Amino acid sequence: MGRFYITTPIYYANDAPHVGSAYTTVNADALARWHRLAGDDVKFMTGTDEHGQKMADAAEKNGKSPAEWTDLMSERFREAWSALNISYDDFIRTTEPRHYETVQKFLSVIYENGYIYKDVYKGLYCVSCEDYYTLEASDNGSCPIHHRVLTEMEEENWFFQLSAFEDRLIEFYDTHPGFVTPETKRNEAYSFMKGGLKDISITRTSITWGVPVPWDERHVFYVWYDALINYLTVIGYGRDDEEVARWWPHSNHLIGKEILRFHCVWWPAMCMAAGLEPVHHVHVNGWLLVGGEKLGKTMAAEGGVKVSDIEPIALSQEFGVDPLRYYLLRETALGNDGEFSLEGIAARYNTDLANNLGNLVARVAAVVSSKCAGVGPLPQSDSTLRAVAEATTAKAAEAWENFAPQRALEVTFDLVGATNAYLETHAPWKMEPGSAVDAVMGDALEAIRLVTILISPAMPSVAEEIWRRIGLRGAPDSGPFGAVATWGLYPGGPVEKGASLFPRITSEL
Ligand code: MSP
Numbered sequence: 001m002g003r004f005y006i007t008t009p010i011y012y013a014n015d016a017p018h019v020g021s022a023y024t025t026v027n028a029d030a031l032a033r034w035h036r037l038a039g040d041d042v043k044f045m046t047g048t049d050e051h052g053q054k055m056a057d058a059a060e061k062n063g064k065s066p067a068e069w070t071d072l073m074s075e076r077f078r079e080a081w082s083a084l085n086i087s088y089d090d091f092i093r094t095t096e097p098r099h100y101e102t103v104q105k106f107l108s109v110i111y112e113n114g115y116i117y118k119d120v121y122k123g124l125y126c127v128s129c130e131d132y133y134t135l136e137a138s139d140n141g142s143c144p145i146h147h148r149v150l151t152e153m154e155e156e157n158w159f160f161q162l163s164a165f166e167d168r169l170i171e172f173y174d175t176h177p178g179f180v181t182p183e184t185k186r187n188e189a190y191s192f193m194k195g196g197l198k199d200i201s202i203t204r205t206s207i208t209w210g211v212p213v214p215w216d217e218r219h220v221f222y223v224w225y226d227a228l229i230n231y232l233t234v235i236g237y238g239r240d241d242e243e244v245a246r247w248w249p250h251s252n253h254l255i256g257k258e259i260l261r262f263h264c265v266w267w268p269a270m271c272m273a274a275g276l277e278p279v280h281h282v283h284v285n286g287w288l289l290v291g292g293e294k295l296g297k298t299m300a301a302e303g304g305v306k307v308s309d310i311e312p313i314a315l316s317q318e319f320g321v322d323p324l325r326y327y328l329l330r331e332t333a334l335g336n337d338g339e340f341s342l343e344g345i346a347a348r349y350n351t352d353l354a355n356n357l358g359n360l361v362a363r364v365a366a367v368v369s370s371k372c373a374g375v376g377p378l379p380q381s382d383s384t385l386r387a388v389a390e391a392t393t394a395k396a397a398e399a400w401e402n403f404a405p406q407r408a409l410e411v412t413f414d415l416v417g418a419t420n421a422y423l424e425t426h427a428p429w430k431m432e433p434g435s436a437v438d439a440v441m442g443d444a445l446e447a448i449r450l451v452t453i454l455i456s457p458a459m460p461s462v463a464e465e466i467w468r469r470i471g472l473r474g475a476p477d478s479g480p481f482g483a484v485a486t487w488g489l490y491p492g493g494p495v496e497k498g499a500s501l502f503p504r505i506t507s508e509l
Contacts, residue, residue: 003250004035005043007231009259010092013048013073014058017080019328019340020288020295022312026328027285027405028254029086033457034400034408039480043247045234046081047092048074051210052130052223066209070095080312085321085460090234094211094226098239103221103229104214105238106274107202111215115161115273121201124150129258130223132201145258145294157201158219165269166197172268178281180264181403182335185257185284189264200225200266228267231279252281254334254403258294260284283403286337295340309342318342322459323349323502329405329458330413342509350504356416357451358502360423361466364444367428367437368495376471376495377438379446379488386443386487388418389450393485396454405458412454419447445470446490452476453485462501469496 008028011021025046032044050070059069074093081088092099110116123132126143133143133150142149173179173190180186203219204210210220229237231251236243255263268278288295290305300307308314316324327345330352332338368376392415399408428440448470456463456477463476471493478484 002035002038002040003042003247004032004040005235005247005251006032006035006045007234007251007253008046009253009255010047010049010094010227010230011077012052012054013050013070013077013093014054015297016073016076017312018295018297018300018310019312019315020310021077022080022084022324023288023328024254024256024285025081025086026084026325027334029084029088030325030329030405030457031252031254031400031403032087033460033477034405037453037457037477037479037481038397038400039482043090043235044088045090045092045231046077046086046088047090047230047234048077048094049223049227049230050074050093050095051220051226053127053204053207053209054130055223056207056209057127067095083313083316083321084325087460092230092234094230096233099226099230099233100211101239102233102237103211103226106229106232106270107221107225108214109275110160110270110273113273113275115164116158116202117161119157119159119199119201120154121157121159122152122154125153126150146298153206155201155205157205157222158203158213158216159199160202160225160266160270160273162197162200162266162269165272166193168272169193169197169265169269172272172278179268179278180260180282180284182284185260185264185335189260192261193265197265197269224262224266225270228262228270232276248277249280251279252283253279254283254285257284257286283334285334286332288332288340289337290340292339310340315345319345319349319505320502322462323353326353326409326455326458330409331406333406334403346505346509349502352413352416353502354504356413356420357455358500360416360420360444361448361469361501362497363420363423363429364441364448365469365495365497367423368441368445369497371428371431371433371437372441372495373433374494376445376490376492377442378492379442379490380439381488383439383443383446383487385419385422385447389415389447389487393450393454393481397481397485400457409455409458412451415447415454416451419444419451422447442490442492445495446487449490450485450487453481465498465501469498471495 008024032042035042056066059066128146202222202225211226213219235247263282271278299305327348395411396408426440428437431437452463452466453476467476
């Protein structure tokens with residue numbers, strides 16, 4: 001049995017979640033569910049990032065203290081994740097005492113190791129990014145992402161000696177080829193390091209909303225510097241060495257492409273400075289776009305899109321939780337950017353879910369009812385569907401292992417299509433009841449059983465429903481995959497017709 005520790009970035013709690021935040025979370029959830037299905041010991045964490053200038057500003061704008069505001073917003077994230085059936089094992093808030101403890105311990109080790117020193121910092125700052133920009137990297141003095149004018153900041157700060165890790169980082173990348181995936185993103189991080197690393201300012205005196213610096217109480221840590229450490233807080237760094245040893249070598253961060261530098265350069269260097277092996281693997285996802293721009297709350301605030309069109313709970317109510325999850329996982333390869341639209345969700349829904357999967361389950365139930373007295377027959381060991389099904393389970397498993405839910409679902413739905421084609425070739429609805437019909441229907445039910453297991457990380461509730469309808473006991477995700485995803489295990493059972501799983505969407509959106 002393997003181990004798999006998967007993390008999402010912790011979301012800024014200055015505002016409520018949108019479907020872009022749901023994108024990373026749903027992908028991480030499906031990967032966690034896949035690994036549980038595969039029989040691995042899994043820890044899956046998410047949470048909220050609650051310090052920093054942006055948070056303090058948002059709280060003030062809403063007439064609340066930062067603590068009150070982050071309580072409210074953090075709860076919105078929990079509600080959204082509960083609505084989307086996100087199976088996290090831990091939800092961290094960076095304002096929790098356990099996080100303060102881990103941050104202070106971890107950074108004290110780096111300080112004692114001599115990698116932190118005091119200096120004056122002057123630069124252009126974007127509060128939305130909580131990050132400095134050089135003039136060259138800015139868009140004529142504005143933030144290239146948020147298009148707001150950058151503010152000039154000058155402070156006496158504590159600095160982390162990132163420059164001391166340039167060679168070690170490059171060597172680490174050279175000796176750990178799979179450290180960052182996809183390859184294009186790995187190359188981006190690599191060229192950034194090759195371009196030379198500057199030391200980074202890691203504390204602030206201009207704000208008080210942050211984790212206090214233990215050796216200099218006038219300062220709080222810069223929000224990014226405390227946030228990254230959350231991945232260690234959750235596994236008990238500074239409190240439980242065994243848990244750290246148990247999970248850290250199996251750690252995987254799923255992150256958006258704009259936070260690559262923090263996770264793929266700063267963070268491994270911070271770990272090295274603290275005498276800890278860097279995170280095992282970082283997978284970088286692209287953005288959901290609207291009209292080519294990164295989807296975000298500001299779009300709604302500026303009137304470009306309706307809030308309900310990018311709000312996860314509203315979308316799940318409109319399309320169903322599992323169809324929304326399916327769309328987020330299936331539409332775009334995890335690593336690429338993808339255009340998000342309501343029409344896109346409806347098209348995916350109608351093509352894959354209503355016409356392909358829903359149709360298969362409905363027609364099999366109808367034929368079993370009319371030709372097999374409602375009892376699902378056993379599959380044949382020499383079915384022509386068997387080879388397709390076996391190739392599918394192997395390809396889908398490989399794709400899930402490689403952080404490619406889109407590919408895993410694509411091949412799974414090819415099996416759905418092949419099963420529909422198998423039914424059309426044999427046309428059991430035209431046959432008289434008897435062994436020939438039984439053979440075809442047993443095979444189709446076995447293919448459905450395998451499909452149900454394969455879709456369970458993506459659409460857990462739909463999978464459970466199909467599982468039950470074809471008369472199976474237990475749950476589609478109980479695994480272990482290697483034992484249950486073998487052709488021929490459908491034991492027969494009562495098959496229920498039931499209402500349409502995915503009624504077609506015909507209305508205008
Ligand atoms: N708080 C930091 C992360 C700290 S992790 C130690 C942060 N928060 S965020 O809320 O701005 O973004 C969190 C994640 O949501 C990022 O991975 C980001 O890429 C993702 N997304 C936000 N909008 C997105 C899209 N439109 N599309 C895809 N993912 C997006 O950065």
